[in-house]
Amino acid sequence: MEVINAIGRRKEAIARIYVTEGKGQITINKKSLEEYFPAPILQYVVKQPLNAVNVDGEYDIKVNLKGGGVKGQAEATRLAIARALVKINEEYKSVLRAEGFLTRDSRVVERKKPGRPKARKRFQFSKR
Numbered sequence: 001m002e003v004i005n006a007i008g009r010r011k012e013a014i015a016r017i018y019v020t021e022g023k024g025q026i027t028i029n030k031k032s033l034e035e036y037f038p039a040p041i042l043q044y045v046v047k048q049p050l051n052a053v054n055v056d057g058e059y060d061i062k063v064n065l066k067g068g069g070v071k072g073q074a075e076a077t078r079l080a081i082a083r084a085l086v087k088i089n090e091e092y093k094s095v096l097r098a099e100g101f102l103t104r105d106s107r108v109v110e111r112k113k114p115g116r117p118k119a120r121k122r123f124q125f126s127k128r
Contacts, residue, residue, distance in 0.1 A: 004087050008080030010105055013068025015076040019084045022060030028077070029065055036065075042074040049082040049101045053092045079104060 004019040026033040026046065037043050050056040061081065065073050082101035086093045096102050110119040117123060 001088075004084050006080045006084035006087065008076040008078065008083065008104075010076040010079065011068050011072040011108055013072035013076040014066055015073065015080040016064040017077065017080040017084055018062045019059050019081075019088065020062075021058065024057030024059065026061045026063065028063040037070065037074060039070070042070060045071075045074045046077050046081070048078055048099070049085055049096055052099050052101065053085060053089075053095055055085070059088075075105065 001021045006017050006019070008015045008017070028036040033043055033046060037046065047056060050059075061084075063077055063080070065077065067073075068076070078101060082096045086096060086102065093102070112119055
């Protein structure tokens with residue numbers, strides 16, 4: 001199997017991944033998954049697409065992550081892994097689509113507006 005690459009985005013985070021056949025090693029920015037995401041819930045989020053199609057431990061995944069916070073990075077990685085799995089086997093698409101792993105979460109921070117302290121917040125109104 002050749003190298004399959006995919007990209008995933010969430011908020012400001014961008015994950016570029018490279019998938020090859022292997023023993024299930026996930027390397028993120030030259031660190032192991034457990035080292036990069038110490039929180040078990042974030043490790044679970046990253047592995048969700050692999051568990052959904054029962055291929056956990058069959059592919060080595062190398063991830064280049066940049067931008068955003070830890071949750072955004074984990075979810076960007078999840079999207080990239082799901083997209084790569086569909087490239088590997090088209091039959092996984094229906095399962096991953098039903099779980100919602102192929103949908104790009106397009107919510108991003110709203111821009112700050114002029115004459116306001118934040119995007120929607122107003123300065124305190126003074127009657128007198």
